[in-house]
């Protein structure tokens with residue numbers, strides 16, 4: 001924690017900046033470099049095992065393998081061969097000869113599967129094919145004349161496979177009848193980055209009414225905590241937390257949501273909330289008010305808050321509050337990166353809507369949404385707007401909290 005404090009002092013900003021410099025930046029730098037094998041393995045990349053990788057217990061015992069070899073030799077001797085032998089190498093797929101082919105099967109590596117050898121009746125080497133989503137390699141190699149749906153996989157493999165000696169001659173003298181249409185992979189046709197949030201339907205009238213009624217349940221203060229050991233142990237009820245820059249309106253919003261003006265103390269001076277404050281709504285939902293980041297915030301709050309966010313099992317969603325007239329600030333981006341890197345679900349709420357005209361609010365919201373689409377990962381794709389003063393948008397936020405907490409009302 002001492003290093004966090006030190007860095008933040010140098011940066012001269014808030015606990016979110018301190019966390020960013022200590023947690024996120026080092027990770028980004030590491031990820032920009034080629035990751036080591038151990039890092040990739042830890043990150044969940046699966047390496048295709050080679051034959052050397054097999055554990056000793058996978059290999060047959062020496063006596064066992066000798067016995068098996070002897071049996072194979074015996075069987076081979078008793079068979080009068082009518083066909084040419086197929087290759088037995090495990091690194092190569094032994095293609096059985098096609099009924100009309102008289103030559104030895106191809107020893108060329110298959111373009112669709114690089115796993116275990118298959119027989120001609122075994123169709124397991126086929127990739128799972130979804131209609132209209134053929135793998136790029138197959139689509140790219142598919143000849144222009146083969147647009148008919150009757151063009152089967154078997155025909156395709158026959159085309160890909162070098163033909164027999166007779167056919168070889170003819171194929172070397174005559175050019176192929178069809179040329180591949182394009183070598184451009186299909187994936188490139190799609191944009192690499194999300195251009196806009198997907199459409200998320202707002203709450204229905206009945207959902208809004210139910211949520212409104214639920215938030216009329218008795219609300220009470222539970223506990224204040226300055227570290228992880230002090231937070232309430234009860235993790236049976238779902239929890240949502242409110243974070244944001246100091247003076248953004250977190251405490252006022254909780255008061256507005258539960259219809260209790262004095263439940264949470266508010267102030268026009270930034271940095272008023274200094275502890276994590278836990279509130280309970282009708283024994284069904286827990287709400288957490290956080291100290292703000294940015295102006296007048298303290299470095300040590302960062303460690304406390306991030307350890308809470310990362311360890312709290314019943315935390316269903318984090319609401320990041322932003323002022324639309326100020327836009328998305330650097331400190332907001334830092335906290336979002338932190339949540340993204342921890343895989344924590346968050347949703348952006350724009351506060352103090354009453355201070356802007358409708359047009360200005362819409363423009364500010366669109367700007368923030370564009371930033372979120374560009375940079376965030378775990379952000380719920382619906383930005384809400386509220387005013388604790390006029391009570392606008394509170395029911396929409398209540399309904400969103402009910403949904404995120406999976407409460408059945």
Ligand SMILES: Nc1nc2c(ncn2[C@@H]2O[C@H](COP(=O)(O)OP(=O)(O)OP(=O)(O)O)[C@@H](O)[C@H]2O)c(=O)[nH]1
Nearest residue numbers: 246247248249250251252267268271272273292388
């Ligand atoms: N006009 C208007 N003012 C608001 C609104 N919400 C909060 N405020 C005012 O903003 C100031 C800060 O509100 P708080 O709720 O204390 O803000 P906070 O985010 O909890 O601040 P810290 O505890 O310091 O982090 C107060 O003066 C509130 O009256 C709102 O929706 N509209």
Ligand SMILES: [Mg+2]
Nearest residue numbers: 250251272273
């Ligand atoms: Mg507060």
